[in-house]
Amino acid sequence: MPMSLFPPTFENIQKAAQLLREGELVAFPTETVYGLGADAFQEKACQKIYTAKGRPSFNPLIVHCLENTQVEELAFLGQDAQKLAAQFWPGPLTLILKKRTPSLLPSIVTAGLETVAVRIPLHPTARALLKAFGRPIAAPSANRSGFLSPTLARHVLEDLHSKVAMILEGPPIEVGLESTILDLSEDVPILLRAGGLEIEKIQEFLGQKIFMNQTVSKIKSPGQLLKHYAPHLPLRFNAEDVDSEEGLLAFGSPLSGSKVTFNLSKTENLEEAAQNLFAFLHLLDERSDITGIAVQSIPEHGLGIAINDRLRRAAEGSKKI
Structure with a gap:
C-alpha cells in the first residue's frame, strides 16, 4: 500500500512516467475523476487495470492522449471528430472512433472491438504526466469496478491500496463527473454516456440532435452498465x-x-x-x-x-x- 500521496512535482512526474514504462499502474487526477493509468501499448500493464478494479474484460478502456497527433496514430478522425476535437479538446469529452489496423493497441484495451475510446484531458497533472511519458495512457476511473468514483487522492488510496504503484495528488478536480462519451463510429453521433460536457453544448455546436444509446448489446465504452457508481449504503x-x-x-x-x-x-x-x-x-x-x-x-x-x-x-x- 502506498504510504503517501505524491504532489505533482517535476521529480514525481518523472518517477510516475518511469513506473508506467516499467508496466506499473499510476493513479493521477484528471478534470473529471482520478484515473488509473497504464501504458496503453503494454498488454500486461493494461491487464493489471482490469485485475486491480475487478473490471469485466468486455468493458473497454479510455485512452488518454496529449494531442491530436497521438489520437491520429490510433484512430481515424472524421469530419465531425475533427470539429469536436478543435472545439472541446482538451476537456471532458471522449470520442469513440474507428481504430486503425493494424493497431498499436493490444486488444484488451478495446475489448476486441474495432473502435477505440479516446480523449485529451485538460487537468495540468494529467497533461504533465502524458508529456513526460510520451505515449498514450489507458486510464479508467481509479476505483473498484461498480463503486463510487474517486475525486480525491485519498479515495484512491482507500479503495485500491497496494494495487497501484503511485498516486499523484494534483490540484482540485474541476468537473467531478466522468467524461461525456460520444460514439462517432457509425453514420450518426450517438451519446453513450452523459458526462462533464453538457450534451446541449455538443448539439448546439454540431447543429443536430444527439440521441442516447438505447441498447447495451455491445459495450463500446465505460459507464454503460446498469449497476454502477454505487455506495455501500442503500x-x-x-x-x-x-x-x-x-x-x-x-x-x-x-x-x-x-x-x-x-x-x-x-x-x-x-x-x-x-x-x-x-x-x-x-x-x-x-x-x-x-x-x-x-x-x-x-x-x-x-x-x-x-x-x-x-x-x-x-x-x-x-x-x-
Missing part, C-alpha cells in the same frame, strides 16, 4: 422525504428530518453539484451512524442529466430504489 433516488436514520444528499432547499445533510448546491448550481457529487457520496457512505442515503431530485437538463445518470445507476447498484 441509496434512494428522487426522495420526497427522508428517514431520521438516513443521510440526505440535498439540492437547493433541503428536506427536513435527516440525521446528517450534505448539500450539493444550496443555490441549485449544477456545476457546483457535479463537483461535489462523488465527494459527498463518499462522505455519507463512510458514516456509521446512518442506514442509507436519500437523494433529492436534480433537474434533468445540462449537467443534471449526467448527475441523474450516476444516481440512477448508484441506486440500482445499491439494491434499493
